[in-house]
Amino acid sequence: MAEAVVHTGSPSDAGSAAVARKKKGFLRLFVERNKVGMIGYAIFFAIVWIAFIGPLFLPEENPTDVSIIYQPPTWDHLLGTDFSGKDVLYMVVNGGDTLLIVSTMAATGSTLIAVVFGALAGLLGGKLDTSVLMITDVVLTVPAIILLGVMAVFIRLDNIFLLAFILAIFAWPTLLRAVRAQVLSLKEREYVEAARMLDLPLRHVLFKEVLPNMMPYIVINFVIAMTGAIYAQVILYYLGLVPLQGDNWGLMIQQAYTKGAMFYQDSIVYLLAPMFMIIMLQLSLVMISRTLEDVFNPRLREV
Amino acid sequence: MAVVTSDVVTAPDHDESVSTVTRVRGWASGYLARRLLRAVITIFFVTTFIFFLVRLLPGSPVDVYINQQMTLYGYSYDEAANQARSLFAIDTDKPMLLQYFDYLGNLAQGNLGMSITSPGTTVWEIIAARLPWTIFSVGTALILSFISGILLGMVMAYKRGSGIDSALTGIASISSSVPNFIGALLLIIFFSIRLEWIPFTDMRGSLSSGQEVEFSLAFVADAFYHAALPITVYFLTTIGGWMLLMKSSTIGALEEDFVTAGRARGIAEWRIALFYVGRNAILPLFTQLTIAIGFVVGGSLLIEPIFSYEGIGTELWGAIQRRDYPLLQGIFLVVTASVVVANLAADLLYSRLDPRIRSGEGE
Helix, strand or coil, X not given: CCCCCCCCCCCCCCCHHHHHHHHHHHHHHHHHCCHHHHHHHHHHHHHHHHHHCHHHHCXXXXXXXXXXXXXXXXXXXXXXXXXXXXXXXXXXXHCCXXXXXXXXXXXXXXXXXXXXXXXXXXXXXXXXXXXXXXXXXXXXXXXXXXXXXXXXXXXXXXXXXXXXXXXXXXXXXXXXXXXXXXXXXXXXXXXXXXXXXXXXXXXXXXXXXXXXXXXXXXXXXXXHHHHHHHHHHHHHHHCCCCCCXXXXXXHHHHHHHHCCHHHCHHHHHHHHHHHHHHHHHHHHHHHXXXXXXXXXXXXXXXX | CHHHHHHHHCHHHCCCCCCHHHHHHHHHHHHHHHHHHHHHHHHHHHHHHHHHHHHCCCCCHHHHHHHHHHHHHCCCHHHHHHHHHHHHCCCCCCCHHHHHHHHHHHHHCCCCCECCCCCCCEHHHHHHHHHHHHHHHHHXXXXXXXXXXXXHHHHHHHCCCXXXXXXXXXXXXXXXXXXXXXXXXXXXXXXXXXXXXXXXXHHCCCCCCCCCCCCCHHHHHHHHHXXXXXXXXXXXHHHHHHHHXXXXXXXXXXXXXXXXXXXXXXXXXXXHHHHHHHHHHHHHHHHHXXXXXXXXXXXXXXXXXXXXXXXXXXXHHHHHHXXXXXXXXXXXXXXXXXXHHHHHHHHHHHHHHCHHHHCCCCC
């Protein structure tokens, strides 16, 4: 993947007219090339809408009722009930916001680490480069899921910032390597060389010359990092290692599984609802990242 | 394939003046040495990390264990500390730094301590009994999905824009969106519980009861029968990634000048596809393979318990649920070491296939 999307940086030596033309063409292209992507965006925003606006329309409580456990969908409970008679639809609507917030924070964190250190390592080279690469290789090799599982046993992940932080610190290596590789190639371009020869401060070279040319690439990887963070987070819930209160799709799967809901004839909707939400969320993000790649990387487009 | 074609693809590289000896030496001091160093540093980093996780965090499991023994069973501190010492292979009376060196020394001798929840069993025995099953199932699945993904990815690249491409891209996107444990649960819910096509309860475990570990067809068949479900899940949830990667990699390779030149020379299209495009398109995927090894082994933590497959994943799952710290720590270390070794092997294979890596150009 990394190798495939490296050629996204376009030389910015064109005038402003050319930039405007490019932007117009880009927008047209964006819609034209984005039939799949549009579906992706639609699903993604639908899920975001359900997760953040939906809870406003919910009643205060979701009472347990042992007389109606594992019910199939009825008018009272559109998605049926769980092992304690709670309404499944309520939990589905309520269970996405934390997941999305934590994933966004984690993806932002890992993207920041990757971009800042990848760009610095590529630009400055030398000892910094060597040590950053070494650390990257180490983190890349360690099986992250197992490390996450083991760490969560020792560290109580009872606040979302800590959770996001833990997720972020294992997710950056792939992007960092790619950013570094791209900075190395951008470094050779005339405009970056010119900026360096003019003795412009590193900050300028980094933020004004190098990073803008990598934006598409960074955006795509942010989306991919989101899918990674969602996956890792759902796993932690599924393993029962996140002692956070409240409804959550990952927690719903964990509870359904540990309570043996699989073996009840009428529990199928209860089981599938959170899985469906997670899969749809992941699928929409994959679709978005693929169309972004398609738009930004002309090589994939040519037939 | 590699032997036959190495000269075709790497034409600029076969310089007769460079003798084999210097080549090997250069490789050893550069690439191989760097990889070995990386492997050693990774293992060192992980062991150190886990030590401080176990010992330094407030409420460390060792202290918790000692307190538990004192309050629950009325042991004196010394007795409890003695027990903890043998379980964790750590002497709590010594200064932290010395404990750390002891711990490293113990590890070097393969002493991982004792399991808390299965008294009288060393962590090493448990791991040795479980790890082979995971290596078998994960390895089989990885090889199958890598090969199939590469073939399908090439088809997608050659037919890009066609109906086959869209269909395969759709399948690949779904494959890479479904989290593996959800895939496993769906497999059971639909094909085993609802449709009753898969005799799930019969396929649990690593071997049928009464089946001995032996060199026989029956044993191999039984092993595959019981590993079939985990392998299917690993396969289905990783193949999409390979397909998409191979597609973009192949498209990149198709545009290379040597492909155009090959066509101009009238080389048969299948030869170009196999030896010119395919070989060059696969190379970048090998780096991804090293990442995938860790990912799939990590997935065993989730997949194996679902199918009651008696590999290291199920054991680790149990250790997490029971908070069996020495076992947890031992499994984590051994699994990481295995992944590091697998990585090393993949790297060496990669460097055999791509001479540019050996000469340091590729990095």
